[in-house]
Amino acid sequence: MPKIKNIIIFIVIAAIFVLIYIFFIKPGTSDTASLVSTSATSATGSTATSNPSPNPAVAQDFLNLLLNIQSIKLDVSIFSDNAFINISKHDTSIILTPDGTEGRPNPFAPLGADVVAAATPTCTLPQVLDTVKNICVTPPLVCTLPKILDKTTNTCITPPSH
Secondary structure, rough: OHHHHHHHHHHHHHHHHHEEEEEHOOOOOEEEOOOOOOEEEEEOOOOOEEOOOHHHHHHHHHHHHHHHHHHOOOOOHHHEEEEEEHHHHHHOOOOOOOOOOOOOOOOOOOOOOOOOOOOOOOOOOOOEEEOOOOEEEOOOOOOOOOEEEOOOOOOOOOOOOO
């Protein structure tokens, strides 16, 4: 008995698959177009080649529409008119200025990994910028010979003679 039940279930499932193929997957006869082309002569005497369609009236209407497009003439004198030339010479560009709320420098970086560049201090003379510490420092004096630099007073002195 269970063997017959399994066979019936298999036949029903196979029948469902066959019906799905017939109604949804199998191409219909209207989808398969012939590779033979026909020639049609329009009212203007020109010959156009097209594939046969299931509805020849629709094909003829489409062909007539295409032939009517050929008769369209555009008036290009508007482009040489002074009003058009003055408009085309007018600068309509927009200058965009950032307002400071552009977001993160790298939006793809993990949160908290953004490196905020510190403002570089502006040093006044005689100080110079120490690029390692990013601070203004007074550079050591350069003494001309025979004088030497006294590090305690940061002045040039004449060395004592022996």
